[in-house]
Amino acid sequence: MELFQKFSKYYRPYRFLFYMDLFCALIVSAIDLSFPLILNILNRGVFLGDGENIIKIIGYVGVLLLVMYVVRYFAQYFITSWGHIMGARMESDMRQDLFSHLQKLSFSYYDKNNTGDMMSRIVSDLFDISELAHHGPENIFMSMLKIAGSFIILFLLNVKLTLILIGVTIVMILFSYVRNKKMRAIFMDNRLKISGVNSRVQDSLSGIRVVKSFVNEAYENERFQESNQTFLESKNRSYRTMGGYMAGNSFFQGLFYTIIIVVGGLLIAKDELVATDLALYVLYVNIYMNPIELLLNFTEQFQKGYAGFRRFVEVLDTEAEIVDAMNATELVEVKGDIEYRDVSFSYDDSVSVLNHMSVEIKAGETMALVGPSGGGKTTFCSLLPRFYEVTEGAVLIDGKDIRSLTLESLRSAIGIVQQDVYIFSGNIRDNIAYGRLNATEKEIHEAAKNANIHEFILSLPEGYDTFVGERGTRLSGGQKQRIAIARVFLKNPKILILDEATSALDNESEKYIQESLERLSENRTTIVIAHRLSTIRNADEIVVLTDEGIAERGKHEVLLKKDGIYARYYYMQFEGIENRE
Template sequence: MNILKRFISYYKPYRLLFYTDMLCAIIVSAIDLSFPMILSYLINRVFIQGREAILNTIMVVGIALLAMYIIKYFCQYFIVSYGHIMGAKMETDMRRDLFTHLQKLSFSYYDKRNTGELMSRLVADLFDISELAHHGPENLFISILKIVGSFVILMTLNVQMTLALSIVTLVIIVFSLYKNKVMQPIFSDNRVKIAKVNSSVQDSLAGIRVVQSFANEGIEKKKFAHSNEAFLESKTGAYKVMGGFHAWNSFFEGLLYIVVVVTGGIHIANGTLRPSDLAVYILYINIFINPIDVLINFTEQFQKGYAGFKRFVEVLETHPDIKDEPGAKPLTQIKGDIEYQSVSFGYDEEESHVLDQVSLKIKAGETIALVGPSGGGKTTLCSLLPRFYEVTSGTITIDGQDIRKVTLASLRNAIGVVQQDVYLFDGSIKQNIAYGKAGATDEEIIEAAKKANIHEFISSLEEGYDTYVGERGVRLSGGQKQRLSIARVFLKNPPILILDEATSALDNESERYIQKSLEELAQNRTTIVIAHRLSTIRNADEIIVITDEGIKERGNHQELLEIEGIYAHYYRMQFEGLEG
């Protein structure tokens, strides 16, 4: 019922379209039902009269029929065109709601899911739902009208024949309900399997450069073939069930004709039925059977749409684990004092904590560097500050305010992040830099590019700032992409900076330029730097060495060299060529 209520709610903005569609459906059904009645009237009342009476009546009937079918034309046009438009609008609304909800879900949700699977829900599933949204009510409504209407008329023509007919119809209904139950899990499996195909395609194409560099096209083909064959197997099973379903229903429909012909012949032999009435009765049988066919065919569409909508609702009912708390206030007038108080964090409840009881104070305007072996929790520690993940226990504050008590938007607007894995959007260089500040002027974008030491390179391009970067910035080098991402942060101009290996992809010359720019940007701002290249953090106010056992060393560059600990060991490995 919850799924049904959700589905019906999407009709509300388009009630006028829906009711008009249903009105047109009534008119079309009424016209279809009236034709055999008109034919019966002509056979039994008009065609037995004289020539002149027949000609006068048939002209009036012909004009009336023409008017009816002109009306049916406009109604049919509305049903097919605006009915589908209504379905498309509902699909658009569902896609908007799904995309909006996906934007709210935290990193932990995406850590466990593939983009291709989510794309399948946004595209393939919603198309099936759109078709169901349009055809579902319309097919059901028209079919019920025609079945009930023709049944009533058939009863007036011959009660005994119609009762015999209703027994076969009851068998069809019971059989259809049973098969419908059988098909439901099969079509749900179809949706899962096609999602895996999409997932396989997305994964392989996104990593096409890695695939080709290792000459592993054969491996990718096998992986794709596995998911593709699994989908084929699922579809084959579904079509076998559908084949039996349609074949049996076709057989039952044949039984309806057999019942009519046999019982009708008996009545004619007994003189209780005229042959002309049997002909009209058979016309109504066609009207009676046609909606049954529609409902049988609709079963497949319903199962696809229902399975898709169920998957759609599953995502919408996934509650964001990171969201604004009731009464959360914007973070304003930020100085930049940061404190981690006994912070622990684990990605899964079952796993041990990546961070365990970490306490750390960073004064406003300080530059703090985090160093240590991979897996020690440096990036995780930084990811907790903008609430990309939620702390398992403990508290993080900015200027004494618990970050869980302020709005997410204001918190994240206050923090600029340059990540090690740079992501550029499909579009121009200007659009990618402007992502750092909505509504930025061209002058501001150019100034940010200059500070990031990328302006001269952009100016040398034929299309300058309008140059297309390609998917994920594929047309740019690693260093160029990194500098564009740094330009974004210059443009954003936040009071708190997180630099996660911000200069890792730069050559030595570019690194010197960028390092100078970053030091300028860090003036009077709180800056957290994650670095493996220790040359970039010599001037940090404090260097913190983090291992999987927590914080092991703290101090400035000179102090850490003097204690001959982990930092000194790493430093000598990089600059004196010592082996670890």
């Protein structure tokens, strides 16, 4: 019932279309039911009279039937066209709700779920839901009308024969109920398996350059074949179950006609039924059976839509772990003082990544994080914009706990340049403007100049309109990095996080980018994660993070004199270039 209530709310904006669809279904059903009645009236009255009387009346009957079927034409047109449009609009609303909710979910959700599975929910699941949204109420309503109407007329024609048919119908309903329970589980399994196929495709195609560079096309084909075969087996199970279901109900339909012939013949022999009434009875049994057959065919569609909507609701019911507090305030007039006060953090109650860490960074200062992979450097930075929530302790900006601030104002005050830059498919202008969507052309050019990328862009045939390809495949690593820096220049935050922004670049690119980063860091509180220690010599404080916490901290010269972890890292990088003192 709860699932039904969630489903029905998507009909509310389209109530007029919904009720009109049902009204048109009522008209179609009434006309279909009326034809055998009209034929019966003609057989029992008009056609028993003289020819002149038949000719006189049949013209009016023809006009009446023509008008009825013209009306039926328009009703059927509305059902087929606007009924589908209503379903498409509901699908669009659901897709928007799903996408908007995915945007709100925390990083932890994306750590656990595959993009291919999310794509499956947004595309294929919602298509099946929209088909159910349109055909479900309409098919059920029309079927119930026809079944009820034909049943009443059948009952009036012959009580005994109809009571026997009721018994067969009850057995048929019980059979359908048992089969439906099995089909529901199988169709849900179909959804999971096709999500696995989508995930495999997304994973392989996203890493196609790695696949080809390692000549692993055959391996990827094998992996895809495994997922594809698993889905095929699931589909085979569903169709075998569906086959048994449809064949069983087809048997019951045959049983209906067998009973009509046998019992009807006996009743005629006993003068309890007229042969012409038996013919009419058969006509109404056809009307009675057609909606039952429609409902049987609808079962597959219902199961697909039901399974899809359950998966849809699963996502919507997933609550974002990080949201604004009830009384959250805006972060305004940002100075940039940062404090990590006794901060601890762990992923899913696993081993702690950070343990009781306390660090202060004054406004305008630069703090560098150094240490082995897995020491928690990126996690440390991710806590500041609340990509993850601290397990214990608090992170403060300008003396305010970041949990008391609105996420929008908090993240607007922080700029991030990462090693793995994400470039959106589109042109260079749009990618830079992503830092501030309402930026002017002049501001975009100024940001590009500050990032040392403006001259390169102008050298391209299409300049700022140059298409960069998916994930920026037509750009070098250094060019992508400078576009990312231009984005942050455009955003103009008071706090800056540089996450290994130059570690994967050649020396020439690093020189240009380091100049850009130094310009970007001016008058901003900056946290730098660095593997190239030459880039952080002038940091106000260097913190060495290991899996046991803060191992060392201090300025470059002080840490060299300590001759500890930092010194070892430094001399490993510059052995033969600088003499150890």
